[in-house]
Amino acid sequence: MNLLSVIVAFVLFAGYVSCIGESPIDINTFAGLVNGFGYLLRNDIQPINVKSKNLMGKWFQMYKSALNLDSEKSQMYCNIAYFKENSVMGEDGFSMEEAFRTGTKNGPLDTYKRDLNKVGSGKYWMYTEEYFYPRQFHILKAGPNYNNETDDENIDYFIVSDSNRMSLMVYARDPLTFYQNYNKETQEYLEKAGFGGKVFWNSPKPIYQGPDCEYPSEKEVFARRVLKNQENALRAKEAAANGEKIKGGEESPIAEFLSNPQLALQRLVSRN
Numbered sequence: 001m002n003l004l005s006v007i008v009a010f011v012l013f014a015g016y017v018s019c020i021g022e023s024p025i026d027i028n029t030f031a032g033l034v035n036g037f038g039y040l041l042r043n044d045i046q047p048i049n050v051k052s053k054n055l056m057g058k059w060f061q062m063y064k065s066a067l068n069l070d071s072e073k074s075q076m077y078c079n080i081a082y083f084k085e086n087s088v089m090g091e092d093g094f095s096m097e098e099a100f101r102t103g104t105k106n107g108p109l110d111t112y113k114r115d116l117n118k119v120g121s122g123k124y125w126m127y128t129e130e131y132f133y134p135r136q137f138h139i140l141k142a143g144p145n146y147n148n149e150t151d152d153e154n155i156d157y158f159i160v161s162d163s164n165r166m167s168l169m170v171y172a173r174d175p176l177t178f179y180q181n182y183n184k185e186t187q188e189y190l191e192k193a194g195f196g197g198k199v200f201w202n203s204p205k206p207i208y209q210g211p212d213c214e215y216p217s218e219k220e221v222f223a224r225r226v227l228k229n230q231e232n233a234l235r236a237k238e239a240a241a242n243g244e245k246i247k248g249g250e251e252s253p254i255a256e257f258l259s260n261p262q263l264a265l266q267r268l269v270s271r272n
Contacts, residue, residue, distance in 0.1 A: 045165070045193055047122025047138040050146065052092045054153050056083050058218075060175050060209055061100075062157070063186075065168035067201040077101035078213035081171065082221060089117040099221045105208050109216060111224045121148075129229070136162035141189055143182055157182050161202075165194055168202055175209035 061079035079100035086095040096114040101107045116124040116137055124137040142158040157178055160169040170186060172178035178186075187204070190196065196203035216224070 049121040049148055050139050050142050052094045054155050059171040061207050062172050063170035063204040066203040066205050077105040077208040079207050080215045082218040089115050092118040097221045099216050111221055166202055
C-alpha cells in the first residue's frame with residue numbers, strides 16, 4: 001500500500017482511540033477495520049495487461065464500491081459507458097463517456113468524460129472532467145477466460161480498482177448475460193480479493209441495470225456533456241464577474257477522513 005493509505009489508517013486510528021466510550025462505533029468495528037487493512041496488506045493483487053483495443057465499445061457498470069473517492073452521486077442507476085481510443089492520451093490511451101441516472105432509475109441523467117493514459121501493465125491514470133485530481137484505474141481481472149498468457153480477445157466483463165483496492169468498478173458487455181453467467185464468479189473473486197467483509201469501505205454495491213433502464217446513445221451522451229460544460233462555464237463566468245466563489249461539489253471522502261476521522265468512520269459504518 002502507498003503512503004496515503006497508511007496516513008488514512010493512522011488518522012482513523014487516532015480519531016477513534018481519542019473517542020472510545022463517546023461513540024456508537026464499538027471495539028469490534030474498530031478491530032474489523034484493522035483486520036481489513038491487514039488483509040489487504042497480505043493479499044497483493046497485480047493488474048493484468050489488457051490491450052485497450054479489447055475494451056472499446058459499449059459497457060454497463062454492474063458494481064461500484066461503497067465508498068466514492070470523488071463527488072459522484074452515491075446512488076447510481078442504469079450506468080452506461082462508451083469507450084473509444086484517444087491518441088492524445090498516449091499509446092494505448094482511451095476515453096470513457098459515461099452516463100447514469102441519479103436518485104431513481106427514472107431520475108435525471110448525469111454525464112462525465114474520463115480520459116485514461118497507460119502507465120504500466122494494466123495500469124492507467126484516469127482524469128475526470130470537473131475534478132482536479134486523477135485516479136488510478138487498474139484492471140484486476142477480465143473474463144471469462146482472459147489472462148496475460150491466453151490474450152483472449154473475448155472479454156465479457158472486467159474488474160477495475162486501484163493499488164489500495166479502495167475503489168471498485170465492474171463492467172459488463174451485457175447486463176443479462178453477466179447476471180446469468182458471470183455474477184457468481186465475480187462475487188467469489190471479489191470476496192477472495194478483499195472487497196467487502198471486514199473491509200467495508202470497498203464492499204461491492206450493485207448498480208441497478210434492469211430491463212426497464214433507458215440508455216442514451218453515444219451521440220446523446222456527447223451532446224449532454226457539451227451542454228453541461230457550457231452551463232458550467234457560464235456559471236463560472238457569472239460568479240467571477242460578481243466576485244463570488246464557485247460552489248464546489250461534495251467533499252472528497254479522503255478530505256473528510258483527514259478533517260474529522262470519527263465522523264467519517266461513523267458515516268461509513270451507517271451506510272453498511
